[in-house]
Amino acid sequence: MAPSFFRYNSRVDLQLAANQRDEVRAYYMARSGLALGRLLMRFQKQVDQTPIPNPMAMLGQLGAALGGQTPAAGGQAFQPQSLNIQLWKLARVDCHMLKGLVKSDGAQAVDDSGGGTRSRLENDPVEVDPKFQMDDGEEGGAAMQMASQMQRRSFGGFEGCFLATITDEEEKLNVMRLNTGGAEAQATAARMMDMLGDKRFEFLWQQDDANHVRSTPQDTVIALKDWADEDPTQSALNPKDPTNPFATGFADEGSAYSRYEPRYEVKNARFDSLDELYRIHGVNDRFMAAFRDRLTVYPDINSKPNINTDDPIMLGLAIMSAADPNRLDPRLTDPVFLNELISRIRAARMFSFFGMSVQDFVGVVEQAGIAVNPAIKGNVAQNRYLGDKSKTFTIKSVGEAGSVQKTLTAVIRLDDGLGKPKSHTTQAFAEVRRAQEGERPETLRAAVEELLQKMPEGHVDQVVIALPGPSLTTHAVSLPFSDAKRVEATLPFEVGSQLPFDISEVVYDYQVVGQKDSGGKDKAADLLVGVVRKEELKSLLELLTGLQVDPRVITHPALAYQNLFIQAPGLFEGVGEGGTVAVVDIGHERTSVAIGRPGQGVEFARTFSGGGRDLTRALATEFQTTPAEAHQWKEAHGAMASAAQGPDAERAANAFVRGLQQVLRELRPSFKSFTARTRRPVTAVVLAGGTARMPGLAEQLSKDLNLPVRVLALPADSAGKIPASEAPAAAQAYALAMRGNAAGAKAPRFNLRRGEFAFKGGYDYVKDRLGLLASFAVTLLLLLVAFGVVRNTVLARREAEVDAVLCKTTQRILGTCEQNYDRAINMLKGVESPAAALPSMSAVNLLAEITQRVPPEVPVRFGETPEGET
Secondary structure (H helix, E strand, O other): OHHHHHHHHHHHHHHHHHHHHHHHHHHHHHHHHHHHHHHHHHHHHHHHOOEOOOHHHHHHHHHHHHHOOOOOOOOOOOOOOEOOOOHHHHOOEEOOOOHHHOOOOOOEEEOOOOOOEEEOOOOOOOOOOHHHOOOOOOOOOHHHHHHHHHHHOEEOOEEOEEEEEEEEHHHOEEHHHHHOOHHHHHHHHHHHHHHHOOHHHHHHHOOOOOOOOOOOHHHHHHHHHHHHOOOOEEEEEOOOOOOOOEEEEEEEOOOOHHHOOOOOOOOOOOOOOHHHHHHOOOOOHHHHHHHHHHEEOOOOOOOOOEOOOOOHHHHHHHHHHHEOHHHOOHHHHOHHHHHHHHHHHHHHHHOOOOOOOHHHHHHHHHHOOOOEOHHHHOOOOOOOOOEOOOOEEEEEEEEEEOOEEEEEEEEEEOOOOOOOOOOOOOOOOOOOOOOOOOOHHHHHHHHHHHHHHHOOOOOOOOOEEEOOOOOOEEEEEEEOOOOHHHHHHHHHHHHHOOOOOOHHHEEEEEEEEEEEOOOOOOOEEEEEEEEEEHHHHHHHHHHHHHOOOOOOEEEOOOHHHHHHHHHOHHHHOOOOOOOEEEEEEEOOOEEEEEEEEOOOEEEEEEEEEOOHHHHHHHHHHHHOOOHHHHHHHHHHHOOOHHHOOOHHHHHHHHHHHHHOHHHHHHHHHHHHHHHHHHOOOEEEEEEEOHHHHOOOHHHHHHHHHOOOEEEOOOOHHHOOOOOHHHHHHHHHHHHHHHHHHOOOOOOOOOOOOOHHHOOOHHHHHHHHOHHHHHHHHHHHHHHHHHHHHHHHHHHHHHHHHHHHHHHHHHHHHOOOOOOOHHHHHHHHHOOOOHHHHOOOOOHHHHHHHHHHHOOOOOOOOOOOOOOOOO
16 A cells, blocks of 8 residues: 555656646746747848838839830839838747757667767657656556657757747727827727627627626727826717817716726726726627727837738728728728728738738729728828838747646837837037026026027927026915816915915916825825916016027926936936935026936925025135135035045035035925825935036035935936036936927926917917928929920920821821821721712621512522622
């Protein structure tokens, strides 16, 4: 009994160990499949970027040059401008792809030719190690089968195999495009309604789901849009409106989810995965079984559906997108016609050597008699509805070892941008300091003029500035709701109660810095409100307008660092890991404080008077010199703490410490106020601003605040344009420039250009360029006139050549030269000849008429007249 028990336990332990071993092998086999799939997609990216010539266009231009012809306008040249060959569909990514390139270091087999050893081959007989035989009572049992299987699936010296399948995510409908707005959202919503409303899927909407909810296709599309948008209000769908298909409604978009058990709230942020669709109102297992392979959330929000899909439903939706929505062909609702058109597209794709492009696709649709969308036909290469290349793919890799399988799934982008913010590049940096003597408006005007002269040439898309000077006041406001409409209605009363003057005299805006549950449907919101007097904002805009500078955004100087917290959290690595960081921007006259957590945003912000000017005054008082001389010495030799070397430097450092006290008197209560509101302390300080360039300042502040302090360093990609020594002074400008890349619910919305001060740059831009547009119109008109003259000249020459040929032909046949085409044709037919009066009748017709006229009683005898007799 004991030996049997021992043998049984040994076999079980051995099998468990083998399973664990195979599990690890299968996992790494699956990872190998992912790596090989990514390598293949690297080659795919190179193929997509390979340009090819357009032979049809080249031949057309050559023919026009040789024959004096102009190329046909609007002609389709069915050749893409770059390769559209899909390598990932042609290659099979498995363990045998590189089998011939990897040397096997597996078991050795005896060479039949005599004595030596060689690597074991795939067709060699299987040998089982006698130490690991399983006595299962069968000849060629489990051990033999496992060994045979592992031998068949060998990858180098590693036993096992993998198979990776690649799926194009941009051949599907991108749910995120419902939030793009305009034509893209309208096209996506229309295609989604076409797919969900298909007759084949009517049964999905005729039964209640597990939550006893019955939805409609339109309700589901609206719920998909509302889950990822930023507002808490339910949308209304109007798929016929190309400018605003989703109008803002009045209902709460979370009302449907409050009836669930347990109930939950709308996310109001982008989807993290496709499985998150299960949380959407109207989405259930039946819905996902029907549409999971046709929906995606991973591509960029601006990506276009790829027409090179193999799914007939998606091809049908692509045809719908290519068709003119204002002249929709009724045949597109006929499944027989639609299937025939899909077959034509597949045939054209099969015979397209370089792969099918959008231009090819549109050409096939147009050849079928379907009116093409003018927005696509007018600019096929840059259209917003259809694409022929993809950047986002899903790789599903299955690794196998023994009887264990592991499956890994990865979503990749060929631009390496998945999960990353928009990229940005520093183009130039310039710094101009405002003069300390003179009236403030005049010194500011002179500084801006000098700055504009240093700016590089080129078009500037937008100007973003932080409100200069200490004229801005900041208020922290907490409201029991976060709905934008209710916030806008409540803020005038909240802000007006804290001002010493009427609310009508100021301009204000707010930024949501935190939300928390309040026990109701809506979340409570913490706001930072910036207030400035209208007369000060008006004078600033008038000054900038006189210099032809019209800022699109005027923001809070501390809230500008929201862009760094959200888009560049790596700048704060190594400082207060996982804690709260305070960015202290010490300028000449003003200090700004922004407190928040990297990756989450600013939670507290304020500005106050004090900065480098106080250090200059303290130094001037210490050495009994003028402020200008003290400022110059501070810039050249100023240092604090251990960086101050020498008697004069130490004496100056003590003066700087005294001058720094005003900043410290404001910083300490600011940190305490933040801690009281959030119950979290400030764990580190990062310095920015021109004064932060002083050596030893970070060390001195660290002693005074009892916190780790360091100077902010900008990303490495800006080093070529911004010297490291100037990085602290450029930090705020860099953060303001990143405002154009900000997106999402956490993006800064604070902008004092509201109401009567709203940005009108779009109209002014067009008005200032009316002269340029007029010159373009005149040039186009002249080109059209020249085109008409050349065309008439070519046609006249062709007409003369045709007349000469016609004259020669009539002279040879009729004996007279005739250049009138219609008269020549009539003469050749005999209409205007002497024989024209004779009736034209064939022998058969003549025989039929004679036969009809012969009386029935008269015998008729047919004979044959010999040739040559009359």
